Amino acid sequence: MDLTLTLNSGSTKSLQAQVFDQVRDIILDGQLAAGTALPPSRQLAERLQVSRNTVTMAYERLAAEGYVKARSTAGLFVEPISPDSLLLIQRGSRARTNGPIPETSSEPLLCFAGSPGGGSDRPNCDFWVGRSDPAGFPLRIWRRIINSLLLQETAYLTDYCDPAGLPELRLAISTHLRRARAVAVTEDQVIVTTGGQEALNLVFNLLKSQTRQLCIENPCYLGASLIFNATSLTIHPIAVDGDGLQTELLPKVRGSLLYVTPSHQFPTGATMPLARRLALLRWAEETDSYIVEDDYDSDFRYDGPPLTALAGLDGGRRVFYAGTFSKSVGAGLRIGFATMPRLFWDEARMLKARMSNGQAWLEQAALAAFINEGHFDRHLRRLRQVYKARRDCLVAALRRTFDDPVLLGGGSGLHLVWHLPPGSPSARMIQVMARERGIGVYALSSGAAYSFNSATPDDMLVFGYSSLNEAQIEDAVAGLHSMLHEMARRG
Template sequence: MIISPVFDKESSKALYIQLYEYIKTEITSGLLKPDSKLPSIREASSSLKLSKTTIENAYSQLVAEGYIENYPKRGYFVCDLSEYNFQIKTDIQKNIIGQIAETDYINDGVDKESFDISTWKRLYNKVISDDSTNIYSSGSIQGEKFLRDEIANFVNTMRGGHTSSEQVIVGAGVQYLLGILIGIIKENYNTVAVEMPGFNKAEYIFEDHCFNIRHIDVTDNGFPISALRKSDAKLIYISQSHQYPLGTIMPVNKRMELLDWAYKNNGLIIEDDYDAIIRYGGMPIPSLQGLDKNDCVIYLGSFSKMLLPSLRISFMVIPKKLLPKYNIIKTRHTQSTSKIDQLVLANFMKDGYMLKHLRKIKRIYKKKNLLISTSFKNTFKNKLEIINSESGLHIVCEADTVKSEEKLQEDAKNSRVLLNIISKHENKIIFSLNYSGININKIQDFTNLLKKIL
């Protein structure tokens, strides 16, 4: 049998790997039949003008993976793999590739002018130069104590909370933290109520852990506590300070009613404080955790919108009554967030840069909010109505369109616009649209693009 691969000697891939991959493909595609004999190492070396070591390394890898077998004094033979189907149909392969591909949305992320890179670099160098950082060891499972202290102080002063660093758990994203929470509470809770519409990615985590899901429809009057009372849920996931995606705010009487429900039903409230600190009219709405007198609220926060999505640092504040159970199961987990990044963030907060940053982004996003609202009104006229744009980093609108929901989603994705369709009835659509990543000088261009999509 003759082996005749074409080698790329300019490639960074070693020659023995190129030969190994070539023979492997010949076998899995069926071109090399079972029991076919491969050239000896000496023969292959001579014909391919490669060293014997290169041939031997390629053959050894194929033997190790079970594609060929070495019989002493007989040589190398192709194994019978006919019972395995190595072929992937072209259309299926294209579909798989299409599913893997991710879209870089124009309007997602944060404003590129909002983050002080130079300060972050300086603090990063400070952290890695400090011997006490000990960058050669892994960090705390719960999160670095320095950062947990700063987060507790931030929640207490900026969000009206009352917590300590012992209650704070740091992790890479809300979904990761929910997984930890479920490990703490699953013996006593198996049903969760969620807002509809709401944050789907949180709901998926509960589904993955086989929780029963109870959808509570958010109406024009906000979240109906009466519907929650009628359900069998003793656990609720809610964003009361700035509901996602509708942007509504739960009034204080309903917040107290929700806390009363939790107290009387031995229930738990998971409060997702999604971008609630960014508010354009008046002060941010205090957290539910700060109003809680009965240890019923789990508070979730993230620095993705406040700072950078790529930072991947979120946190969870658990009630004191859950601490004993958490301390039992905490060693099941590993810390998912960089120790170095945690300490840089802690210094960023301690040195006052976080407060300065928050003031800066409020100015940026308030201006961007006004510009995009004005652009929408001037461009769409009476074919689009802005329902909510008073806080957060997304705007909620109702617009005229003759397109189906599927076509709208397809056109939006093809145009790299992240469009969250809340509802579609006849020729009307209600949607929320994140605007934080839009270049402030290209807002009209973005508006024109959205008009084309709708």
């Protein structure tokens, strides 16, 4: 099969991204039927006069996102995608709205000081989930940018900003999202928020008056459960499995709002395959519902190219996207953002004005400069290497030390989960005993996860590995091993 692609070497988009986008569009346009083989990478590279690596990497990404599948050595073949789904992801169409846009429109709290993951009382080796490495914070550059902003622009310190966020930061965010997550939004679809948590709050408050019921992954992120539990709306918890939320369990009720973490399910770490992502979009369309995609840690993916976000597939119709710089730069900045279909933005801006009248100027301006001067991309590249080495070290140490451990969700983000074998002490018990030895590993219920209608599974241990170095990781795993050995000996 010959593919007609037109590459532009002067484009700001990389050649690899151009190959990926064009082959993907050809598949989505239905021009390549299911089962058709892609041309061998060497042949396509020669014809396009690009390096073979360019084509191989684009092909890897198509495979990672589920558009094609390898069949042993025979090559890559297009996967079946239902015609309904193809229609869904055609660009440009707008969602119908379900009613008018509104006129105005026990356990630890996330990670505050004093919770297991916060404050000064930390264990020596703390695998608390989702902490970026303090040593990885770009302090020198940040200081320089802040100093230069304070020298030039002090008037902004005494003035109010746009409640939607600093325009240059919204532009920088939309440009980053387009390149890194294939989410085609413009700056007038972005609202800058106080972390990802406020982005979730903002979207929820924007949509609640037209929402009949809430759907949420089960187990899910504690922060999302706090928002959902604070309402009188009916909540439908939807079970997750190794592929994330089980889409076939979604109720067919019109006017729903669904919270989901498709890139790295929190807490289990599952990545949702393309077929389920498309099923989600189909469900939203059929039931006139909206989806909040929480993409909290997707800047870090280690074993392949970044995946297109659900909001990228949706093309600006039914998916609200919540992002944060808490993982990629630092949680102390408290900067996150929400993106949305354009038609909701004015109302969201008004709502943000009502909630807090915008964000602090200095951090926003510094972050915009950090991204625009190219530091953010370099910072992410460096941190990906550091975190990948830590992930590899943890996986190798656990595999070396324990008998065939079942490890989940290590392909991206800042944490992975060890599904404990039958007969093992409970995760809570291990958490308590490990703490006495200065090791912080967490049962789901203490690791910022929440379960509706049932006890949180107690056979999973969460390891946030990003803020520990390799020596600490090795020591902690050895410590866990001797502790579990001792517990087994004592029966």
